[in-house]
Each structure stands twice: as C-alpha cells, then as structure tokens.
Amino acid sequence: MxxxxxxxxxxxxxxxxxxxxxxxxxxxxxxxxxxxxxxxxxxxxxxxxxxxxxxxxxxxxxxxxxxxxxxxxxxxxxxxxxxxxxxxxxxxxxxxxxxxxxxxxxxxxxxxxxxxxxxxxxxxxxxxxxxxxxxxxxxxxxxxxxxxxxxxxxxxxxxxxxxxxxxxxxxxxxxxxxxxxxxxxxxxxxxCRLVDPAYGARLQAGLASKLPKTWLLPELFDFPRQRWIDQRGLIVSGRNQAENEKLTLLFGRLPADPTILLATPLGFPGPTVLSVGLSRAEAERQILAGLRDKGINIGGERLRITDKLTE
Ligand code: SF4
The missing domain is CATH 3.40.50.620 (HUPs)
Structure with a gap:
C-alpha cells in the first residue's frame, strides 16, 4: 500500500x-x-x-x-x-x-x-x-x-x-x-497568537530587547498593559482579577532570577505587577510611578515584592 x-x-x-x-x-x-x-x-x-x-x-x-x-x-x-x-x-x-x-x-x-x-x-x-x-x-x-x-x-x-x-x-x-x-x-x-497584530507588536518589542530569549514565554505578551524601560526591563500590569491571577501563574513559570519580580498590593485594591529585567530598587520605583499615574499614591511598604530566590 x-x-x-x-x-x-x-x-x-x-x-x-x-x-x-x-x-x-x-x-x-x-x-x-x-x-x-x-x-x-x-x-x-x-x-x-x-x-x-x-x-x-x-x-x-x-x-x-x-x-x-x-x-x-x-x-x-x-x-x-x-x-x-x-x-x-x-x-x-x-x-x-x-x-x-x-x-x-x-x-x-x-x-x-x-x-x-x-x-x-x-x-x-x-x-x-x-x-x-x-x-x-x-x-x-x-x-x-x-x-x-x-x-x-x-x-x-x-x-x-x-x-x-x-x-x-x-x-x-x-x-x-x-x-x-x-x-x-x-x-x-x-x-496562533502571532497572527494578532497587537500581540505581534508586543512580541517584536520583546525580541528587540536585551532580555534572554529563554525568558520570552508566549504568555508574557498576552497582557495589553505593558511598558518597556529602555530595552532592559519590562513592566506588566494586570487589568483585572483574571489577569492578576494569570500574571502570578506566569511568574511561577519564569526562571528564578533576582530581576524577575512580582509585586502585589498590600491592603489596597490595585494591580498585580510583574517586572522582568530590572533590579529590585528600580522595579519598585517604576511600579510606584506607574501606580501614581493611575491615581494610586502609596509608599513602597504597601507593595509586597517577591522574587523566587528569596521566597
Ligand atoms: S505562523 Fe502562520 S503558519 Fe505558523 S502556526 Fe502561526 S498561523 Fe500557522
């Protein structure tokens, strides 16, 4: 046959x-x-x-x-x-x-x-x-x-x-x-995620960045609210409870590295934020600045910032 x-x-x-x-x-x-x-x-x-x-x-x-x-x-x-x-x-x-x-x-x-x-x-x-x-x-x-x-x-x-x-x-x-x-x-x-132009633009920014390619998991570019700090670091914020939960799951799938951090609000309603590629101090500054832009004016003590090495 x-x-x-x-x-x-x-x-x-x-x-x-x-x-x-x-x-x-x-x-x-x-x-x-x-x-x-x-x-x-x-x-x-x-x-x-x-x-x-x-x-x-x-x-x-x-x-x-x-x-x-x-x-x-x-x-x-x-x-x-x-x-x-x-x-x-x-x-x-x-x-x-x-x-x-x-x-x-x-x-x-x-x-x-x-x-x-x-x-x-x-x-x-x-x-x-x-x-x-x-x-x-x-x-x-x-x-x-x-x-x-x-x-x-x-x-x-x-x-x-x-x-x-x-x-x-x-x-x-x-x-x-x-x-x-x-x-x-x-x-x-x-x-195929790649056919979505908005997703494609976010991924292209990732490909042009200095982040290791092994960190560019497909889910990282699913979140519409994201901004680059030069080409060194990416800040991704959840827009709702579902996205906050997905960000937490994504954090769990990324490697253990001091520049991969998850920020969660302590005692106030706010987004979960993933920071990739920045030092803890810079990530905190950028996340607080992002929250201020949204009218949430808080001090760093109200953010719980974790990495997988010190957990
Ligand atoms: S890139 Fe094109 S051919 Fe490849 S899986 Fe996506 S849609 Fe299909």
Missing part, C-alpha cells in the same frame, strides 16, 4: 485533505507542528483519532523558533506571523518523516486564495521547491486549480476525486467534513 504524510493542525482543512487521500486507498500518517505560539497538539490529535491514523507531534525548540520569528526570510503576515517560513519548517519536518516511513508524498489542507498568508499560487509553488519535494506536495482541496503532482500523473491518485476550492468560502469544506464525519476548528491560524 502506498503511504503519505498529511499535515494536521486540528482545523477542518487539513483533516478533510487527509480524508480525501485516505478514501483513495492510501495509508495516511499525520504530523502536527506545534509551536509555543500555536499549541495545536490536542486539536490535531483529535483529528487523527477521527481519521483513525497515527500522528507524530513535532515541537520546535522554543528559542530556535523565536529566531525564525525574529528574522523570517519571507516576511510577515498582519501580525508577527512568519507563515511562509513557518510552513516551510512544517514541511521540512514532514519530509523527514516521509523519508523515514518511505512514504511517497505529502498532503496539506492548503486552499488557493485563502486570506491567510502563504496561500497565493506563487507561495504554494515556492513551498514544494524550497522543501525539496517538487511534484510531491498534494493539496486535495485546490488540486484541480494547481499543476498536477506526481502521484496524480502516475495514476496513484485520481485527480478527478479532488476539488477546485478557491478563496475563503467555507461551505464546500464544511460539506466535505460532514461527509467524512470530521469536526474541527475553522482555521488553525485562530489558535
């Missing part, structure tokens, strides 16, 4: 594309590429379960992936999302597994002309070239609009059973998903 590797991200497109190949008698193995900004592993596992196929989860090393985000060869989408570079990294992981499995081709749920970055014809064509698999990248959802691939021209796959989906309309994909009994999200991109 011929084999392929299909990319899954938990969205309908990838799962439907895999099913369209599976019903042609191909043994489908799947792969999900789960980055720290796009933790798709659980959703992808569910798709694989529905398809009843094996899945391999690849998680790039976080600081290596940050380098890709910091300097993408093919640029960004609307946020800090380097989709072409990221998809190329996914494809390379799939090619490695394809070779291990002695599989013949790779399948993706790409749809020509979708709004997401990387779905233009020129991008789709460039991908297989840069991944080193010319003619062996099959996109069943838009196959009839694309150059026939090797498995199609050799008769391994029947091109007539594929589709000519173009653009962002979802009806046809939903109908196919229903036919195959598949559920999943509409777009994997919605799980």
């Amino acid at each position: 011929s084999r392929c590797v299909a990319l899954l991200s938990g969205d309908l497109d990838g799962a439907v594309a895999a099913a369209l190949v599976q019903v042609q008698g191909i043994e489908v193995h799947t792969l999900a590429y789960a980055t720290q900004f796009s933790p798709v592993e659980e959703a992808a596992r569910q798709s694989a379960e529905q398809l009843q196929v094996p899945i391999r989860i690849v998680q790039p090393e976080p600081t290596e992936y940050l380098q890709l985000v910091a300097r993408p060869r093919f640029g960004y989408g609307k946020g800090a999302n380097p989709c072409c570079d990221c998809r190329l990294a996914m494809l390379r992981a799939a090619v490695a597994w394809m070779n291990e499995l002695e599989a013949e081709f790779i399948v993706t749920g790409d749809v020509l002309g979708q709004k997401m970055m990387g779905q233009k014809r020129s991008h789709l064509e460039m991908m297989e070239h840069h991944a080193g698999i010319p003619g062996r990248l099959v996109r069943p959802l838009s196959a009839k609009l694309l150059t026939p691939t090797l498995p199609e021209t050799t008769g391994l796959l029947d091109r007539e059973r594929f589709h000519a989906i173009h653009g962002s309309g979802r009806r046809k994909i939903r109908d196919l998903a229903k036919r195959f009994g598949l559920t999943g999200s509409e777009k994997g991109a919605s799980r």
